[in-house]
Amino acid sequence: MNPQPTSTPPDIIRAAYAELIVTDLAESRAFYVGVLGLVVTYEDDEAIYLRAFEEYLHHSLVLRLGPVAALAALAYRVRSQDEVAVAADYYRELGARVEPRPAGATRGVGEAVRVEDPLGFPVEFFYDSEHVERFTRRYDVHGAGAISRLDHFNVMTPDVEAARAYHEGLGFTVSEDIQDAEGTTYAAWMYRKPTVHDVALTGGDGPRLHHIAFATHEQHQILHICDHLGALRQSDKIERGPGRHGVSNAFYLYLRDPDGHRIEIYTQDYYTGDPDNPTLTWDVHDNQRRDWWGNPVVPSWYSEASAVLDLDGVVRPLVARTEPAEAAVTIGADGFSYTREGEPIPEYKLGHQL
Ligand SMILES: O=C1C=CC(S(=O)(=O)O)=CC1(O)O
Numbered sequence: 001m002n003p004q005p006t007s008t009p010p011d012i013i014r015a016a017y018a019e020l021i022v023t024d025l026a027e028s029r030a031f032y033v034g035v036l037g038l039v040v041t042y043e044d045d046e047a048i049y050l051r052a053f054e055e056y057l058h059h060s061l062v063l064r065l066g067p068v069a070a071l072a073a074l075a076y077r078v079r080s081q082d083e084v085a086v087a088a089d090y091y092r093e094l095g096a097r098v099e100p101r102p103a104g105a106t107r108g109v110g111e112a113v114r115v116e117d118p119l120g121f122p123v124e125f126f127y128d129s130e131h132v133e134r135f136t137r138r139y140d141v142h143g144a145g146a147i148s149r150l151d152h153f154n155v156m157t158p159d160v161e162a163a164r165a166y167h168e169g170l171g172f173t174v175s176e177d178i179q180d181a182e183g184t185t186y187a188a189w190m191y192r193k194p195t196v197h198d199v200a201l202t203g204g205d206g207p208r209l210h211h212i213a214f215a216t217h218e219q220h221q222i223l224h225i226c227d228h229l230g231a232l233r234q235s236d237k238i239e240r241g242p243g244r245h246g247v248s249n250a251f252y253l254y255l256r257d258p259d260g261h262r263i264e265i266y267t268q269d270y271y272t273g274d275p276d277n278p279t280l281t282w283d284v285h286d287n288q289r290r291d292w293w294g295n296p297v298v299p300s301w302y303s304e305a306s307a308v309l310d311l312d313g314v315v316r317p318l319v320a321r322t323e324p325a326e327a328a329v330t331i332g333a334d335g336f337s338y339t340r341e342g343e344p345i346p347e348y349k350l351g352h353q354l
């Protein structure tokens with residue numbers, strides 16, 4: 001790969017949709033429509049196209065039936081249809097595999113391009129997409145857990161610094177990151193739209209999809225989703241939270257769908273749109289970085305993630321992270337975390353991670 005292309009990168013507006021392979025459409029529909037309340041734009045025996053209430057493009061999530069649960073595409077919307085060709089040229093110069101896609105290759109999406117990016121992810125750039133009814137004011141159909149829009153992607157990649165440089169080349173800016181005193185970066189949050197992130201880079205064996213996140217307007221909508229899952233006796237779909245993040249300041253909940261894909265529901269991060277927006281760096285030993293209330297991160301949140309397909313639909317082999325793993329340096333035998341720097345942390349705050 002050519003790490004320093006000279007051509008102009010595509011003008012990316014935001015994270016726009018994801019295509020997930022699921023192994024049982026009916027079970028997935030019961031979760032994404034029955035529990036999360038996403039709106040079905042179109043469905044057939046092969047796929048379900050879903051959107052959240054504020055969204056007017058055809059979809060922000062495609063669930064496609066397949067034999068192996070995996071990520072098939074992360075899609076960014078670019079500022080105009082001309083930017084699709086800019087993206088194709090940029091990735092060709094990067095030395096990446098580039099596949100133009102005719103209008104309709106994905107239902108509801110115009111002419112686009114899909115690439116295998118330098119981190120090993122299948123990424124699509126598009127602009128034209130069918131407009132459908134925006135349910136912003138359709139309070140007659142919003143449930144108590146109404147989800148407003150897709151917010152971000154979180155990807156697991158072994159070399160966070162290299163991934164950060166690649167996304168900076170695409171015009172992304174870091175809003176927050178997690179480092180240690182030696183300068184190892186464990187995670188970084190990067191944005192194009194003026195919020196905390198469109199993509200988060202989580203250090204780990206990759207390429208894997210850590211999660212897709214949707215935003216709500218209110219905390220009570222997230223709490224209702226928890227109560228709804230409890231009423232269905234499906235509390236096992238709740239992996240982590242609800243809680244308040246340190247990074248991003250968002251109120252959060254992590255769910256696992258029927259195939260184990262991780263979905264975050266998230267609200268109340270902050271505006272990052274001014275050019276001098278300060279980057280906030282957290283100490284990896286700060287016990288409030290991932291949960292502002294100091295609640296422990298369940299081990300599966302660090303270790304489990306979804307497989308990723310190449311453009312032929314084949315699962316990509318993983319590259320192991322060679323730098324230290326966050327879960328190893330923050331919990332460990334001595335609980336290397338603090339609430340007040342320099343003071344020991346009580347064992348009861350380490351939860352079941354001992
Ligand atoms: O969206 C996010 C914002 C913050 C966090 S963290 O767990 O607070 O680091 C995780 C996350 O990447 O899912």
Ligand SMILES: [Fe+2]
Nearest residue numbers: 154200213264
């Ligand atoms: Fe997230």
